[in-house]
Amino acid sequence: MSTTARAAAYVRMSSEHQELSIGTQLTAIQAYADAHSLELVHTYEDAAKSGLQISNREGMKSLLRDVMDTPRPFDVVLIYDVSRWGRFQDIDAAAYYEYTCRMHGARVVYVKETFGTEHDPMTALLKTVKRAMAAEYARELGVKCRDGQDRAIQLGFQMGPLPPVGFTRVAVDRAGNRRHLGRHQLKGTQSERIAWVHGPQWEVDLARRIFRDYADVGGSIKGLARRLQGDGVLTADGRPFTEVSIGSMLRNEAYAGNFVWGRQLSGMKRPASRADGVIEPIIPRDLWDAVQTKLYRRQYRRRTRAQLIQALRERLAANPTLSQVDLEAIGIAAKKTYSTEFGSLRAALALAGRDLGLxxxxxxxxxxxxxxxxxxxxxxxxxxxxxxxxxxxxxxxxxxxxxxxxxxxxxxxxxxxxxxxxxxxxxxxxxxxxxxxxxxxxxxxxxxxxxxxxxxxxxxxxxxxxxxxxxxxxxxxxxxxxxxxxxxxxxxxx
Structure with a gap:
């Protein structure tokens, strides 16, 4: 090996608490470089990054960009072990990234693996086994973590986002002692769990008001957002209420006393975790059911083209000079609805009989x-x-x-x-x-x-x-x- 060979190090750690730290990896890589007369010219680092995907690993993406550059800034890539590429469920992914380096003239060396650097059949077999072991480790770890999270949910401890309006957080230690947390305050220790309890009374009253107003005849998400913005009422994050934030709030089962965590992802068989009746509800059951029924009916209500045109005809009978701004004030149907069905709102109004000259x-x-x-x-x-x-x-x-x-x-x-x-x-x-x-x-x-x-x-x-x-x-x-x-x-x- 040439004494002028340049090397780059790639290190990855999936979390702050992992035993195989960045420092441990760099120490081993530097020792290997010194023993083989390699000059370590650059280090690519992904700290606290999952090995299941590459999308958020800027260090690895930068390494792959540089290895394809001309002139290439290094000749060798030093990695602690095979799993540092990633614990991809598709084991060909890690092989692909290694092959990309070799294809552009950079050798890949795993400094803590027992096999050598030669590309013989036995080495290829061992690498494949190691990649499969890394993928299986990630899968088993995910199952164990999810089981632990499911157990925490069943005990009434929160996983995931900050609480919505009406709730606040308390930290619960192993002895069951509780202490209130500020909105962005972190837990004191890793062993503490987070529970949700009712927040300030004005927040609880606000949440109940939003549910009641929506359940009333004529209540709508758009109208609620408009009134809350007009009154200067803010969300728990200090932002104005929007249609999106109100819609999420009305569908949040925490108000009915249930924790729901996680979501069904494409290609994953495990559904969201849920635990019913583990929080003190803010919204009575009859009101919660009325709101969910109304949301369901509105979500799946689809008017036909004839019904949309008839709605415009009725409005034109009352106001022959109806404009788009008038329709927004009435709240009849979104412009997007008419544009999708008829090409444009103007075309729909023409079909409904509007006199454009008038x-x-x-x-x-x-x-x-x-x-x-x-x-x-x-x-x-x-x-x-x-x-x-x-x-x-x-x-x-x-x-x-x-x-x-x-x-x-x-x-x-x-x-x-x-x-x-x-x-x-x-x-x-x-x-x-x-x-x-x-x-x-x-x-x-x-x-x-x-x-x-x-x-x-x-x-x-x-x-x-x-x-x-x-x-x-x-x-x-x-x-x-x-x-x-x-x-x-x-x-x-x-």
Whole structure:
């Protein structure tokens, strides 16, 4: 072997608690390199990475990229043993990665294996046996770990994610002593188990409210998300509620007192683990069953093309100039549903009998009226600010008011749309023209404003897409000119 041969080391450890540590592997590899006059030029490391797949092993992927590079940065790859490639259930996978190195001119040496480096039939057989042993070890270890996790679930101990709204965690030691944990606080020792108990009363009340509101006639996930966002209510992670988070919450069996952990994966025979009645439930059984029945019916409710068109015809009879925004306010059916069935919402409306010429005339008139009302409201705002000593000038080509220090306030008007819940105003999240503040005017059916909201652009972008007749707290609505001036001054002084 040449004294100038360059070598690369590849080391992997599947977890922090594995006995075969990174340091142990590197010590053995360095000793081998010194004994065989090899210069160790690079080390590729995958710490705390599973050997069952390569997708999250950046060290191994980097090694394979470099070995195929020209010029190749090393001549030999040193590995502790065959299992460091991975404990792949398909034993050909490890053989493939070794073959990739050899095919590009880099020899692979397992420094702690008894067989040599020659490519004779006996060595090939021993490698195959070792790879099969590594795969079987991984399979048996997985079975044992899953059995232990199943046992923990049956005893009422949590496995997996953080608890949802309404629950908090307690750490339970071997003696049964309990101590509360913060949301992201870790266990004190490896032997402690985690149990879920009821959290603060306001969280428990919130969870019950969400289930009750959805179970009520007319309750929907979208409507719930809209109301919670409008009220400024946050999830356990401090984020606004969304349709996805509410849907997950309504399906979470922990609220009914059951732990469910794991999921059925493609190609795996073992189902999710579950234990019924191991947590103190937050939701009564009758309410839980009502919510699950409603979710099931809505999930599998499929309207025919004729039913979808009939729904549009009924809405067009009440409003011949129906638009997509009107449909969003009503909550009739998603635009995606009509696009999938008919190619586009416009095509579906045409089949339902909408007069496009009438719609265009109506839209043109709304633009003309909206422009005239917008000009008047802008003049009134400019006059109001001037009377209160705030220097302000209009932008020549947009509804932008330029106030002191050159800061820009966008005036945005919104007219009401009818919905089953009453009138609603669309909050259009425009990005242009650029402004630091937004003065949102909630208009009535005529030329007057029902209320105003003065917000920074960041706060405005976080608003829900629709505003009800009674503006929620996060809109911070005001109803007089003096309040508009006071709010603007407070924002300008920040």
């Amino acid at each position: 719609v265009r005339d109506h839209h043109r008139k709304r633009i003309e009226v909206g422009r005239a009302v917008g000009d008047r409201v802008q003049r009134d705002i400019l006059d109001l600010l001037g009377r209160h000593g705030i220097e302000c000038s209009p932008h020549p080509r947009s509804r932008i008011l330029i106030v002191q220090d050159g800061r820009r306030v966008r005036l945005q008007l919104s007219w009401p749309h009818a919905s089953p819940e009453g009138k609603r105003w669309h909050v259009l999240k425009k990005t242009h023209p650029r402004a630091e503040l937004v003065l949102f005017a909630q208009m009535d059916d005529g030329p007057c404003a029902h209320s105003f909201s003065m917000l920074t652009m960041d706060d405005f972008r976080r608003l829900p897409p629709w505003m009800p007749e009674v503006p929620p707290r996060m809109f911070d609505a005001v109803h007089s000119g003096e309040d508009v001036v006071a709010r603007l001054r407070s924002l300008l002084d920040r």
